[in-house]
Amino acid sequence: MEEKFSKVSEKEITRSIISGFAKDFEKFVDTDVIVVGGGPSGLMAAREIAMNGKKALVIERNNYLGGGFWIGGYLMNKITVRHPGETILDELKIPYEKSVEGLFVTDGPHACSKLIAAACDAGVKILNMTTIEDVVLRENGQVAGVVINWTPVQALPRQITCVDPVALESKIVIDATGHDANVLKYLVERGIIKIKGFGAMWVEKSEDMVVEYTSEVHPGLIVTGMAVSTCFGLPRMGPTFGAMLLSGKKAGEIALKKLK
Amino acid sequence: MIIFECTPFKNVITKSIEIFENWTNHKCKLENCLYKIKNISPLNLAELKILNPLKEELNTSPLQPEIDFEKTKIDECKCGKGIIYSAKDLANILKNKIINQIKFSEMPIFITNDFIAEFDKNDRRWHLRYAFFYFPTIISIQGIINAPAKPREYYIYIAKGIPTELIPENLKSKFLTETDKRLPRVLAGIMLQAYAFYILKYPFCDNKNCSLFNAHWQEDLLNSQKDEPYILCDKHNFLLKKN
Numbered sequence: 001m002e003e004k005f006s007k008v009s010e011k012e013i014t015r016s017i018i019s020g021f022a023k024d025f026e027k028f029v030d031t032d033v034i035v036v037g038g039g040p041s042g043l044m045a046a047r048e049i050a051m052n053g054k055k056a057l058v059i060e061r062n063n064y065l066g067g068g069f070w071i072g073g074y075l076m077n078k079i080t081v082r083h084p085g086e087t088i089l090d091e092l093k094i095p096y097e098k099s100v101e102g103l104f105v106t107d108g109p110h111a112c113s114k115l116i117a118a119a120c121d122a123g124v125k126i127l128n129m130t131t132i133e134d135v136v137l138r139e140n141g142q143v144a145g146v147v148i149n150w151t152p153v154q155a156l157p158r159q160i161t162c163v164d165p166v167a168l169e170s171k172i173v174i175d176a177t178g179h180d181a182n183v184l185k186y187l188v189e190r191g192i193i194k195i196k197g198f199g200a201m202w203v204e205k206s207e208d209m210v211v212e213y214t215s216e217v218h219p220g221l222i223v224t225g226m227a228v229s230t231c232f233g234l235p236r237m238g239p240t241f242g243a244m245l246l247s248g249k250k251a252g253e254i255a256l257k258k259l260k
Numbered sequence: 261m262i263i264f265e266c267t268p269f270k271n272v273i274t275k276s277i278e279i280f281e282n283w284t285n286h287k288c289k290l291e292n293c294l295y296k297i298k299n300i301s302p303l304n305l306a307e308l309k310i311l312n313p314l315k316e317e318l319n320t321s322p323l324q325p326e327i328d329f330e331k332t333k334i335d336e337c338k339c340g341k342g343i344i345y346s347a348k349d350l351a352n353i354l355k356n357k358i359i360n361q362i363k364f365s366e367m368p369i370f371i372t373n374d375f376i377a378e379f380d381k382n383d384r385r386w387h388l389r390y391a392f393f394y395f396p397t398i399i400s401i402q403g404i405i406n407a408p409a410k411p412r413e414y415y416i417y418i419a420k421g422i423p424t425e426l427i428p429e430n431l432k433s434k435f436l437t438e439t440d441k442r443l444p445r446v447l448a449g450i451m452l453q454a455y456a457f458y459i460l461k462y463p464f465c466d467n468k469n470c471s472l473f474n475a476h477w478q479e480d481l482l483n484s485q486k487d488e489p490y491i492l493c494d495k496h497n498f499l500l501k502k503n
Contacts, residue, residue, distance in 0.1 A: 074420075080423060082423075099423075099425070099426070100425040100426055101425065102425060103423050103425045103426070193323070194321050194323075196311045197311070197312070205341065205342030206342060208342060209341055209342040212329060212338075212341060213325055213326075213329060215325035215328070216325075217323055217324075217325060231323070232323070232325070232326060233309070233311040233319070234342065235342060240423070
C-alpha cells in the first residue's frame with residue numbers, strides 16, 4: 001500500500017514538540033498579561049488584550065479550555081445569554097436564536113469552540129494542564145506574575161512528586177478562576193486583601209453586579225467573571241453567561257488602559 | 261410631607277403623590293434624591309453593604325472598587341443593582357444629614373431604588389424590606405418588587421433554571437415588576453403607611469384589606485393595595501381627607 005504521510009521518525013516528532021513548546025514558553029516567561037483561568041471571562045479578557053497588540057497568556061489547570069461554557073444548566077448543552085450579552089455573540093460570529101424578548105440561546109459546543117478559536121486567532125497563548133501555586137509580589141505589594149506547576153504534580157502524593165514550581169512574570173495578572181478566586185486567595189492568605197465570599201443565587205441581579213464590579217482590586221491584579229462575586233460578596237448567577245463575556249471584555253479593557 | 265425622589269422613578273412617584281394627595285388632602289413637597297443633595301459619603305454607603313444574609317456583620321473594610329461603585333451609583337442614578345444595605349444604619353446616616361434642617365412634623369420620606377434589609381435577632385438573618393419607618397422613612401422601590409415573596413411556583417421555576425422571561429403570564433400577574441401599571445397605587449399605599457407612622461407612631465394594620473397591611477407576600481400586597489373594598493379600614497379611615 002502506498003504511504004500517504006511523510007516519513008518522519010519518532011525522534012523528529014519529539015524534537016518538534018520540545019522545541020515548539022520551549023519557543024512559546026520562553027517568549028511568554030515575561031509577558032504583558034497573565035490570565036489565570038480559561039473559562040469564558042478569561043478567554044474574552046485575553047482576546048481583548050491580544051487583539052490590541054499586547055501579549056496575553058492564559059493559564060488553565062484542565063486539559064480543556066472553556067470552563068462551564070460548553071454546557072448550560074443541568075447538563076443541557078444550551079447556553080443562555082441575556083441582553084446585552086448577545087453583542088458578544090455577534091462579535092464572535094456565534095449563531096443564536098432569540099428565545100423571548102431579551103433572552104438568547106446558543107449551542108454550548110459551538111459557542112465555546114468559537115470563543116477559544118477567537119482567542120487563539122487574536123494571538124493568545126495557552127498553558128493548559130498548568131496550575132498556579134502562588135503569586136509573584138514586588139516590594140510595594142504589586143502583583144507581578146504567578147508561580148506555576150503542572151496540574152498532575154498536585155494530583156499525586158507529595159512523596160513521589162516533589163517538583164519545584166517555576167515563576168512567570170507579567171505587568172498585570174487577571175483572576176478568572178471562577179468562584180474559587182484562586183489568585184486572590186494567595187493575597188488573602190498573606191493578609192494583603194480581605195474578600196467577602198459569594199452570596200446566595202440571585203440570577204436577576206447578579207449579572208449586572210459582576211460586570212459593574214469587574215475591576216483592579218489590588219495593584220497589578222484585576223478580577224473578572226465569578227471571581228468578582230467571591231471578591232465582593234455578590235450573589236451567585238444561574239446558568240446564564242452574558243455577564244461572563246462582558247466582564248471578561250471589561251477586564252481586558254481595564255488591563256489595556258493600565259498598560260498604556 | 262417632604263418626598264425625596266428617586267429620579268429614574270419620577271413618573272411613578274408623581275402619580276403616587278397625586279393619588280396620596282387626593283386621598284388625604286395633605287400636600288407633598290417634592291425634592292431631589294437625598295443621596296445627592298446631602299452629599300452622602302460613598303465610603304459610608306459601602307460600609308452598610310450586607311455581605312451574607314445569615315451574618316449580622318456589615319462591610320467594615322470596603323475595597324476601593326466598592327467605594328468607587330457607590331460614587332458612580334449616586335452620580336449616575338445606578339441604585340438597585342443588587343447591593344443590599346442595612347436599613348437602620350442607612351436611616352441613621354440620613355437622619356444625621358437632615359436633623360438640623362427638617363422637622364419630624366414635615367414627615368420626610370426618601371424613595372430610593374436601593375435594596376434595604378433589617379436583621380432579625382430571632383431567626384438570625386437579614387430580611388429585605390419595602391420600607392423602613394424612621395426619620396426619615398425610607399421606601400425602597402426594589403423592596404416593593406422583591407421583599408414581599410412572590411408565589412411559591414415562581415421560585416420553583418427559578419430553581420429549575422427557567423429564566424423569568426419564560427414564566428407563564430398568569431403567574432406573572434401575581435407579582436409586581438418595575439414597569440407594572442399597579443406600582444403607583446401600591447407606592448401611594450406605602451406612603452399612607454409612612455403617613456400613619458408619622459401621625460400614629462405605628463404604620464401597620466392587621467386588616468388584610470387595609471392599605472396599612474404589612475404584606476409579606478406579593479399577592480397580599482396587591483390585595484391590600486387596591487381601592488376595593490376600601491382604601492383604609494374603618495379604624496384608619498380617619499386618615500383620609502380629615503387630618
